[in-house]
Amino acid sequence: MPNTPIILAIESSCDETSAAVIINGEVKSNIVSTQVIHEKYGGVVPELASRAHQQHILPVVESALQKAKVTKNEVDAVGFTRGPGLLGSLLVGTSFAKSFALAMNIPLIEVNHMQAHILAHFIDEPKPSFPFICLTVSGGHTQLVLVSSPLEMEVLGETQDDAVGEAFDKAAKMLGLPYPGGPMIDKHAAKGNPQAFEFPVSDMPGFTYSFSGIKTALLYFLQKEVNKNADFIDENIDDICASYQHTLIKMLLQKLRKATRKLKVKQVAIAGGVAANSGLRKAIQELAEKEGLEVFTPQFQYCTDNAAMIAMAAHFKYEAGEFSDQKISAMPRYKL
The missing domain is CATH 3.30.420.40 (ATPase, nucleotide binding domain)
Structure with missing residues (x-):
C-alpha cells in the first residue's frame, strides 16, 4: 500500500x-x-x-x-x-x-x-486525545459515545424516540419557521429569554435520551396560548425559541455531565449537524468551565x-x- x-x-x-x-x-x-x-x-x-x-x-x-x-x-x-x-x-x-x-x-x-x-474532530487542530466522550447530535441521531481510538467506539446511551435534531425541526414547523428549522430556532433563541416559558425535562434512566415528550408539550402549549391570543407565536417567537432550545440543551448536557463524572473522562466533543447550534456550543463551554473539562468542536463545515x-x-x-x-x-x- x-x-x-x-x-x-x-x-x-x-x-x-x-x-x-x-x-x-x-x-x-x-x-x-x-x-x-x-x-x-x-x-x-x-x-x-x-x-x-x-x-x-x-x-x-x-x-x-x-x-x-x-x-x-x-x-x-x-x-x-x-x-x-x-x-x-x-x-x-x-x-x-x-x-x-x-x-x-x-x-x-x-x-x-x-x-x-x-x-471529523481529526481533520483540523486541535484534536482530542483518547479516551474522550462525544455527544453526537443530528436530525436522525442523538448518542453519547465513549471513543477509545479512531476505530474503537462504544455507545453509552442514545435516544429512544426522536433525535434532538428532529425535535428542533418539528418545533420549527409548529412555529411556522422555514426549513431547515433548527438554525432558525437558534437564530431566534439568541434574541430571546430562555427562562420565559417552562418545558418538561425527560427523566430517562442511565444515559438514555427521549425528546418526544418536550415536542408534544410544545404542541399543546402553543395550541393553548394561540386559542387565547391568535398572535401569540408572532409576539413571542424569540422567547419561545429560547426557552425550548434551553430545555433541549439542558437535557443533552445533563447526560454528558453524568457520563464524564462516572467514567472520569476530562475530554468531551460534540459532533453532528446540531453541533453547529450556537446555544449548544456556548452551553457546553460553560459546562466545561464548571466541571474542568476540555471541549472540542469541529468547524461548522464539518x-x-x-x-x-x-x-x-x-x-x-x-x-x-x-x-x-x-x-x-x-x-x-x-x-x-
Missing part, C-alpha cells in the same frame, strides 16, 4: 451530495452540493433526494478531484457512507463508489456515518453532512487495512 494514500470519499446519506479527497490524512478538498428542492416541502423527500444525488454525484466528484489536483488514476482507495441514512440516497453513493473502485481496481472502504461525524469526515474515517480504516468487497450493500440502519 502507498505510504501517502490518496482516498476519494463519497457522502450521500440524506440530502447533501458530497465528495472529498484526503492525502495521507490531510483533507485537500471537500465539495458539498445542497439540495434546495426540499425547502418547499418543509423536510427531506426521500425519492427527490435520491434523484438529486444521481444528478449531482458526478460533477461533485469531478470538482473534488480537480480542487485536490488529483486525477482518478492517482486515487488509491474509495471511501463511502454505507449508512445509516435514507436507502435511496445511500444506494446512489454506494453504487458510485463500488463502480469507481471496480473500474480503477482499487480498494473499497465502507464508513459508518456516525463514526465519521466523530472523526458538523453538517460532508465527505471530509467520511474521508477521515476512511483514512483510519485504510491504515488498519479494513477494506470491503463488491458484495457490500447500503445499510440504512447501520449501527455504530
Whole structure:
C-alpha cells in the first residue's frame, strides 16, 4: 500500500451530495452540493433526494478531484457512507463508489456515518486525545459515545424516540419557521429569554435520551396560548425559541455531565449537524468551565453532512487495512 494514500470519499446519506479527497490524512478538498428542492416541502423527500444525488454525484466528484489536483488514476482507495441514512440516497453513493473502485481496481472502504461525524474532530487542530466522550447530535441521531481510538467506539446511551435534531425541526414547523428549522430556532433563541416559558425535562434512566415528550408539550402549549391570543407565536417567537432550545440543551448536557463524572473522562466533543447550534456550543463551554473539562468542536463545515469526515474515517480504516468487497450493500440502519 502507498505510504501517502490518496482516498476519494463519497457522502450521500440524506440530502447533501458530497465528495472529498484526503492525502495521507490531510483533507485537500471537500465539495458539498445542497439540495434546495426540499425547502418547499418543509423536510427531506426521500425519492427527490435520491434523484438529486444521481444528478449531482458526478460533477461533485469531478470538482473534488480537480480542487485536490488529483486525477482518478492517482486515487488509491474509495471511501463511502454505507449508512445509516435514507436507502435511496445511500444506494446512489454506494453504487458510485463500488463502480469507481471496480473500474480503477482499487480498494473499497465502507464508513459508518456516525463514526465519521466523530472523526471529523481529526481533520483540523486541535484534536482530542483518547479516551474522550462525544455527544453526537443530528436530525436522525442523538448518542453519547465513549471513543477509545479512531476505530474503537462504544455507545453509552442514545435516544429512544426522536433525535434532538428532529425535535428542533418539528418545533420549527409548529412555529411556522422555514426549513431547515433548527438554525432558525437558534437564530431566534439568541434574541430571546430562555427562562420565559417552562418545558418538561425527560427523566430517562442511565444515559438514555427521549425528546418526544418536550415536542408534544410544545404542541399543546402553543395550541393553548394561540386559542387565547391568535398572535401569540408572532409576539413571542424569540422567547419561545429560547426557552425550548434551553430545555433541549439542558437535557443533552445533563447526560454528558453524568457520563464524564462516572467514567472520569476530562475530554468531551460534540459532533453532528446540531453541533453547529450556537446555544449548544456556548452551553457546553460553560459546562466545561464548571466541571474542568476540555471541549472540542469541529468547524461548522464539518458538523453538517460532508465527505471530509467520511474521508477521515476512511483514512483510519485504510491504515488498519479494513477494506470491503463488491458484495457490500447500503445499510440504512447501520449501527455504530
